[in-house]
Amino acid sequence: MxxxxxxxxxxxxxxxxxxxxxxxxxxxxxxxxxxxxxxxxxxxxxxxxxxxxxxxxxxxxxxxxxxxxxxxxxxxxxxxxxxxxxxxxxxxxxxxxxxxxxxxVAEEYPITHKEHGVDFLAERRHLWIRTPRQNAILRIRSEIEHAFRDFFYQRDFVLADSPIITPAACEGTTTLFELDYHGEKAFLSQSGQLYNEATAAALGRIYCFGPTFRAEKSKTRRHLLEFWMIEAEMAYFDVDDNMKLQEEMVFYVIQRVLERCRQELKTLERDVSKLENIKLPFPRISYTEAVELLKKAGQEFEWGDDFGAPHETIIGSHFDAPVFVHRYPTVIKAFYMKPDPNDPKVVLGADLLAPEGYGEVIGGGQRIDDLALLEKRIDEHQLPREAFEWYLDLRRYGSVPHSGFGLGIERTVAWICGLDHIRETIPFPRMLHKMYP
RNA sequence: UCCUCGAUAGCUCAAUGGUAGAGCACCCGGCUGUUAACCGGGUGGUUGUAGGUUCGAGUCCUACUCGAGGAGCCA
Missing domain, CATH: 2.40.50.140 (Nucleic acid-binding proteins)
Known part of the structure; x- marks a missing residue:
C-alpha cells in the first residue's frame, strides 16, 4: 500500500x-x-x-x-x-x-516552551493541542479508534449507529441533558444500548461508536460530560462469550498501539512494559471474590455495596492485566441485567477494570431475554412502561440470549497513554462549567 | 451538593507583618552546531474582589468570586 x-x-x-x-x-x-x-x-x-x-x-x-x-x-x-x-x-x-x-508571521504566542498551569492551557486548548505531548496523545487516540473499528470489521460486526436524541432515559438513573424537540421533551443520549439490542436482533452482531452525554456534576479526573463510547451488542452471546470478545478486543487494540505508536509512547514517557506484559486471557473474579479481596486489603466493605473509585483501584492493582469483575448484586445494577440462574441475587454482568488505578473502562453483561421478567423489572424500577414498549417487543418477537458492553474511549486512551487526567484524551473536553473553547 | 487546597508580572514561581523579586516570553546587542541554546542590557505589578485588625498587610481575620483535587454517579 x-x-x-x-x-x-x-x-x-x-x-x-x-x-x-x-x-x-x-x-x-x-x-x-x-x-x-x-x-x-x-x-x-x-x-x-x-x-x-x-x-x-x-x-x-x-x-x-x-x-x-x-x-x-x-x-x-x-x-x-x-x-x-x-x-x-x-x-x-x-x-x-x-x-x-x-x-x-504569528503574533506573540502565548504558549511558551516553559511550564504552564492546566487552567492557562485549558483556556487555550485550541493552541495547546499543537504541543508535542498533546499531539502524541491525539495520534494514539486516532490509532485506538481505528483499531476498534478494524477489530469489529474483521469479525463481521455491522456498524449500526444509535440515535443521539432520545425520548427517555435509557436506564433512568443518571442525569441527562434536556432538549426541546419542537415542543416535546427530549434528551441527549447517555447510552445506545437499548437501540443496540434492536439492531443486534436485526443484524446479529453490531457495534456503535459515538458521543455520549452525562449531565452529572462530576468533577474528577475520570469524568467528562461528553465522551465517546464504543458499544457492541451480540445476539446469542452469553456472559462468557461477552468477556472473551472484550478481552480479545482490548488486547488487539493494545498490540496495535504498541506496533504503530512507539514514537508517541516515547514522547509521553509511557512505561510500555506495563502494556507489553498484558497477556490473554485476562483474569476474572466474581464480585463476591472482589469483596473478599477488599476485606483482606483492610477495607471496610459490605456485600451488596457498589465499588467506589478507590475500591476499583485496589482491585485493579492486584493484577498486571485488566480484570473482569462479574456477577454483581442484582440490586445495584441496571434493570435489564439478566440474573444468574444459579444464584438470582447476582446478575450476569461483568465490568472490566484497567490496571494501574485507571478503573472501569468497560461495563457490560447479558441482558434479560424473558418478557415477563423484564416487565417486572421495569415496574420495580418505576420506569415509564409506554416508553419501553418497543424494547419489550424485542422479547415478544423472537427473543434470544444476547449480551453487550460499552467501552469508554477516553478512559482507555488515558490508560494506554498513562495520563493522570482524562481531559487530555480528547481535542476539546467538555467538563463541569467548562466548554470554552 | 459536600470535603480539602489554591489565587503575586503575559507564563511558572519566590518574598520572618517592614522598599514586590527571579527565570522564561517580548525588545536591543553578541555568538558558525544549537538541543526548553547561551551571554549582556531593557520593558513589564491596583499581589482575585470587598471589608477588617495593625504605626505598617502579598503575608493575619471575615465574606465573596474563580480554579484545582477528591466524594457521590458512572465509561
Missing amino acids: ERKWHFLATELIKNLARHVGGEVTIQGWLYNVRSSGKIRFLIVRDGSGMVQGVMVKQEVGDELFELANTLTQESSLKLTGVVREEPRSIGGFELQVTGLEVVS
Missing part, C-alpha cells in the same frame, strides 16, 4: 528519511528557533513530526538569513532544503535550507 508521492512538491516530515540527499519542501509551523549569529536552527513541525532546518549565513545569503529572523514562534512557513542524516538533530534527520517562504 505504501506509495511515494513523487509528483508532489511537498513532503511530510515523517517521510523525510525517504529523501536523503534530495531536495524537498516541507510546509508547517515554526516550533522554535536557535540562532548563533551566522547560523540558525529552525525547528519546524507539520503535525506529522518535527525537523530541524539549518541555515548558514554564508551559504544562503544575507537576504534569506534575515528573512528567517522575522519569524516568530508558530509562524507558518514553507521550508526547502536538502535532507541529511544527522544524529545530533531531533528525529535523526535535518534539512540544509535552500529556500524559505513565509506564509504568515
Whole structure:
C-alpha cells in the first residue's frame, strides 16, 4: 500500500528519511528557533513530526538569513532544503535550507516552551493541542479508534449507529441533558444500548461508536460530560462469550498501539512494559471474590455495596492485566441485567477494570431475554412502561440470549497513554462549567 | 451538593507583618552546531474582589468570586 508521492512538491516530515540527499519542501509551523549569529536552527513541525532546518549565513545569503529572523514562534512557513542524516538533530534527520517562504508571521504566542498551569492551557486548548505531548496523545487516540473499528470489521460486526436524541432515559438513573424537540421533551443520549439490542436482533452482531452525554456534576479526573463510547451488542452471546470478545478486543487494540505508536509512547514517557506484559486471557473474579479481596486489603466493605473509585483501584492493582469483575448484586445494577440462574441475587454482568488505578473502562453483561421478567423489572424500577414498549417487543418477537458492553474511549486512551487526567484524551473536553473553547 | 487546597508580572514561581523579586516570553546587542541554546542590557505589578485588625498587610481575620483535587454517579 505504501506509495511515494513523487509528483508532489511537498513532503511530510515523517517521510523525510525517504529523501536523503534530495531536495524537498516541507510546509508547517515554526516550533522554535536557535540562532548563533551566522547560523540558525529552525525547528519546524507539520503535525506529522518535527525537523530541524539549518541555515548558514554564508551559504544562503544575507537576504534569506534575515528573512528567517522575522519569524516568530508558530509562524507558518514553507521550508526547502536538502535532507541529511544527522544524529545530533531531533528525529535523526535535518534539512540544509535552500529556500524559505513565509506564509504568515504569528503574533506573540502565548504558549511558551516553559511550564504552564492546566487552567492557562485549558483556556487555550485550541493552541495547546499543537504541543508535542498533546499531539502524541491525539495520534494514539486516532490509532485506538481505528483499531476498534478494524477489530469489529474483521469479525463481521455491522456498524449500526444509535440515535443521539432520545425520548427517555435509557436506564433512568443518571442525569441527562434536556432538549426541546419542537415542543416535546427530549434528551441527549447517555447510552445506545437499548437501540443496540434492536439492531443486534436485526443484524446479529453490531457495534456503535459515538458521543455520549452525562449531565452529572462530576468533577474528577475520570469524568467528562461528553465522551465517546464504543458499544457492541451480540445476539446469542452469553456472559462468557461477552468477556472473551472484550478481552480479545482490548488486547488487539493494545498490540496495535504498541506496533504503530512507539514514537508517541516515547514522547509521553509511557512505561510500555506495563502494556507489553498484558497477556490473554485476562483474569476474572466474581464480585463476591472482589469483596473478599477488599476485606483482606483492610477495607471496610459490605456485600451488596457498589465499588467506589478507590475500591476499583485496589482491585485493579492486584493484577498486571485488566480484570473482569462479574456477577454483581442484582440490586445495584441496571434493570435489564439478566440474573444468574444459579444464584438470582447476582446478575450476569461483568465490568472490566484497567490496571494501574485507571478503573472501569468497560461495563457490560447479558441482558434479560424473558418478557415477563423484564416487565417486572421495569415496574420495580418505576420506569415509564409506554416508553419501553418497543424494547419489550424485542422479547415478544423472537427473543434470544444476547449480551453487550460499552467501552469508554477516553478512559482507555488515558490508560494506554498513562495520563493522570482524562481531559487530555480528547481535542476539546467538555467538563463541569467548562466548554470554552 | 459536600470535603480539602489554591489565587503575586503575559507564563511558572519566590518574598520572618517592614522598599514586590527571579527565570522564561517580548525588545536591543553578541555568538558558525544549537538541543526548553547561551551571554549582556531593557520593558513589564491596583499581589482575585470587598471589608477588617495593625504605626505598617502579598503575608493575619471575615465574606465573596474563580480554579484545582477528591466524594457521590458512572465509561
